[in-house]
Amino acid sequence: MSPKKVSKSNPSDPFAARLGKVEALCELLHRQRLGELEYEDADLKIRLWLGSSSAGFGATAATEPAASAQTAASGSNLYVTSPFVGTFYRAPNPEAKPFVEVGDRVTKGQVLCIVEAMKLMNEIESELDGTIAQILIENGKSVEYGEPLFKIRQE
Numbered sequence: 001m002s003p004k005k006v007s008k009s010n011p012s013d014p015f016a017a018r019l020g021k022v023e024a025l026c027e028l029l030h031r032q033r034l035g036e037l038e039y040e041d042a043d044l045k046i047r048l049w050l051g052s053s054s055a056g057f058g059a060t061a062a063t064e065p066a067a068s069a070q071t072a073a074s075g076s077n078l079y080v081t082s083p084f085v086g087t088f089y090r091a092p093n094p095e096a097k098p099f100v101e102v103g104d105r106v107t108k109g110q111v112l113c114i115v116e117a118m119k120l121m122n123e124i125e126s127e128l129d130g131t132i133a134q135i136l137i138e139n140g141k142s143v144e145y146g147e148p149l150f151k152i153r154q155e
Contacts, residue, residue: 035085079148086117
């Protein structure tokens with residue numbers, strides 16, 4: 001099967017219109033130096049990001065709201081993952097004690113950490129009751145979308 005030839009000058013071609021939107025979003029991502037960009041309209045739902053170790057960009061369909069942390073199961077342990085690219089902080093400020101430590105019992109809705117993204121401080125909450133088995137990221141380090149932050153033993 002040969003690739004489809006697209007003429008951007010044909011406004012009636014829906015593929016060309018979507019391609020134009022994607023190109024415009026890529027340009028915006030680079031021009032504004034954004035780490036990540038999500039866009040959705042009636043014709044297109046896309047998530048673009050710039051990887052920290054590559055010069056290119058990636059795209060995927062957004063399946064979860066950006067503001068909610070995801071959990072991934074592994075036996076009786078669950079991993080809380082970062083909902084976006086940003087900087088991981090264990091405490092609300094440098095002088096404060098961390099939100100949680102290894103061995104702490106946590107409840108659903110309890111704040112575990114903060115991920116700073118585009119100058120916004122986003123509290124990441126536990127989505128289950130359990131015990132912090134492991135903290136997987138060092139304070140102040142960069143995190144990627146979907147990167148595991150905590151290992152929680154489910155109770």
